[in-house]
Amino acid sequence: MHVGFVGLGTMGREMARQLLSAGHRVTVWNRSPEAVRILVGDGAEAAGSLSAALAAEAVVSMLADDAAVESLLLDDDLLAAATTTVHVNMATVSPELARRAAAQHAEHGIGYVAAPVMGRSDVAAAGNLAILAAGETPVLDSVQPLFDAMGRRTFRLGERPEAANIAKIGANFMLVSAIEALSEATALAEANGLAAGDLLEVLTGTVFPGPVYAGYGAMIAERRYEPAGFRLALGLKDIGLALDAGAGARVPMPVAGVLREALLEALAHGEGERDLAALGETARRRAALPRPDRAG
Amino acid sequence: MHVGFVGLGTMGREMARQLLSAGHRVTVWNRSPEAVRILVGDGAEAAGSLSAALAAEAVVSMLADDAAVESLLLDDDLLAAATTTVHVNMATVSPELARRAAAQHAEHGIGYVAAPVMGRSDVAAAGNLAILAAGETPVLDSVQPLFDAMGRRTFRLGERPEAANIAKIGANFMLVSAIEALSEATALAEANGLAAGDLLEVLTGTVFPGPVYAGYGAMIAERRYEPAGFRLALGLKDIGLALDAGAGARVPMPVAGVLREALLEALAHGEGERDLAALGETARRRAALPRPDRAG
Amino acid sequence: MHVGFVGLGTMGREMARQLLSAGHRVTVWNRSPEAVRILVGDGAEAAGSLSAALAAEAVVSMLADDAAVESLLLDDDLLAAATTTVHVNMATVSPELARRAAAQHAEHGIGYVAAPVMGRSDVAAAGNLAILAAGETPVLDSVQPLFDAMGRRTFRLGERPEAANIAKIGANFMLVSAIEALSEATALAEANGLAAGDLLEVLTGTVFPGPVYAGYGAMIAERRYEPAGFRLALGLKDIGLALDAGAGARVPMPVAGVLREALLEALAHGEGERDLAALGETARRRAALPRPDRAG
């Protein structure tokens, strides 16, 4: 298939590469030209303009946030001129943007699919992303080969695109809340003389198997927050999406509120570029750990 | 080994049975005589008094809470008369009680082991509990055969008994926080037109594998909270232990605070005897779900 | 002075009237013409266009929110054509908007003053508003006669306009937090058999004198939330401004987070058009009050 690919950040470039590897023709566009040059070296074609990328059979975008999508792609002139049949937005954006985008694309006769992904850039590089996709069934069917190239599994979440964004936002909210709970439990352990590693062994050996608790738990236990697999500042963005989605639908989310304040506190202390696991430091700082003489 | 077993509730009776199955001699004591009769039918001996149970080589207790342990077992006259060498307290109690109990037992020359367990009564009945044990190493070694009879795995958590209680409290805190996060995410999904089952499939198929998320998630998605595997009222007790342990060691636990209010709200609405998963109803009630016309 | 007045809502029309009463010449503009007609009846002139209003010596605006200010007044063409020397923005908007607006006005050689007010429309009608003003001193001096006409007291809060917005946001945050605390305390009282009116008498007779606690307290005690002096939905907007201002400056505000969830819950239950005091109902609903048989 001929695919226009917009947005070659750390995630986007790996995903575009997977499309190339699977034999698709990929025309790439990116705000800064450097990433374009690299992808061209990998076999992609450079779009002369954003408009040119939207002339492909399908367009995949992987942009930073709502504002980037809005300013670059939700332009009536651009969409009116576009000859593509479908736009697959794989970024983590708000359900509200998805609703507006779907309506605006429909006006121009273009299908709109929301397909945010789970997995970091190394997972993307291995073609192992989990893809959360929603949109009209025939449209989803038409881009399934692209999903098959980029991911190991596609979850189909119905015909309304925003449902996919909600799923992604919900999953990230749950991830951050698990890390905050780990942080609080670890501070409790440390202040009471239980080694963080021992607590972690109990947790992962009983109720919480799997790599997430083991991975983040180890980072918290070892107080090792670099390199950042998932930047803390990005976690704040995602919790903001959850709170906004909750407000839009009038759903109180008190745990999300607590996460927001903890993430903000971490940012205030200069930890935004560390891994999300640095929430462990906020819990420790609040408890004034480590202490010269152990409390208990 | 000759074991005195104190406390034959739903958990205790299954644990005592496992000891019998493994060939230990078990002398049981319980406040109400009915459970004693049943265990005697299984091969146990009935203790004529609490004191008689404390004449066994080792004593295992599985009582409801701090108050029960305190009023029944932390009695200086009783302990002075006891000829047992070790008391293994397997209940979920506070680290503060463990500290006091250990000191008091030491005064009477009796070893004290904290060994709370993870798993419900069906898990206990299968001898598959996870046992979180802490105490002096030789003392732990001496009761390891009992642990082997009751559990599938023993986690050794150091020489200070209260460390085991902290591990148990931390694990339960994390469990309740996972359920609350699931509840909030599910309400967010429902209010935005994403089926709870679809969200759950994404979560368990990506970041949160294992039976806990799948099990509680299904109960929340299906709004099925009976029979209660883990009673909500018991969850409030456990969060109270976490908050108190935090206060004792001066460790703020904001997520635990949020859980407390949500559990209290559930109790106020008569849901204390339902499963912990009924936290899902609190999240839905707050969001006024279901709604005649879907918000979004 | 010749004043252009933009925004004739319930507050704006009363403020414009005070300017007329004080002898100023007032040229009014409003999105819907009805309010314009009324003010013309009071002696104002109708601006043929927004641009015409910006030809007056000073411009006062009283618009609904950031979005309204942004779309109507932060237009470079409009500002380039404007001959006014100063724009006094009296709405409750974000500090971030104030910063951008001040910079943009400066580019066009126009002074910018932030001067949000405290007081409802009846207070505005009596010329008794409290005005929180910030901006360059000579500019503030130049519009002080306008403040004197509209308010009983002007607080000068320095040269940086956004400081005035922060003061207003901080005051409203504190007001909502007082109402939520009253709501929780009242639910606690009711559930324990203490009459809400008795609690209120204690509070206002000891630590919390003044009309705010007495007024909101009486509404909560009597469960009387209409007519709305301060609409609950507006309270959510203001708490949103506080949380956003906190996030912008990386200041965690956990109480504001709790207020947000309580207000959202009230909105989900259809209470957005009631008075802020309806937070009392959220506290009662959470506690399942009233109860057939009193708990305690």
Place this chain on the structure above:
Amino acid sequence: MHVGFVGLGTMGREMARQLLSAGHRVTVWNRSPEAVRILVGDGAEAAGSLSAALAAEAVVSMLADDAAVESLLLDDDLLAAATTTVHVNMATVSPELARRAAAQHAEHGIGYVAAPVMGRSDVAAAGNLAILAAGETPVLDSVQPLFDAMGRRTFRLGERPEAANIAKIGANFMLVSAIEALSEATALAEANGLAAGDLLEVLTGTVFPGPVYAGYGAMIAERRYEPAGFRLALGLKDIGLALDAGAGARVPMPVAGVLREALLEALAHGEGERDLAALGETARRRAALPRPDRAG
């Protein structure tokens, strides 16, 4: 009247003095003898034993907390021997203790009045306390002369003693919540370049008149937390009473939960002996204030 007075702490000794000044005969008892000697110098009689103090016509107690009341006064032998007709408990204790104490006193034919007070020791020394009293009307009437000697105003809160404790707990909860809100608003102001003093002037000059906001606000603005008028550690005790009373009656109190974590954080940082206003430091610490270069 002949009054037995139990508990001569900073508050109790001033209250006993007021009784002496009003011409009452006062027999005092205190755990440590020093305070007794001082009061005897003021005209009181020393009770040879606690029992002797309970032989007076009325007994007033002003002890530290539930535990002190329970261990000293809720003793069946002591109460059986007592010839007093009424016990007026003026300490800040739990409603649950009040319920039990009232029942136990009734068994021994002794009236029980709960009458916690508002005001610090300097207010007590001037006889200006506010007294929150509840109990059976004739019993209250009988001790009104004592209240008149110790306070400037008595609030009668019905026949059930615990109602008075709830009123006191509710008032203190509201006080701490006002201080926390002030702390958060002040941090927001500081991080945005608004002077704390300016914010305070706005607040006290508009919605929040009276000495409480002015007094605590000034301490926060000036970061002056000594001497402690109201110790922060005592604030945590009072919030604990509020949360426990809420739990007992199944009333969620999310703001109280937030206060608890903030107070614990302050304690972890060694601020327990400072004034409650030191909550301002927790808000600042979380926001990493002051900052070398101002955020915004």
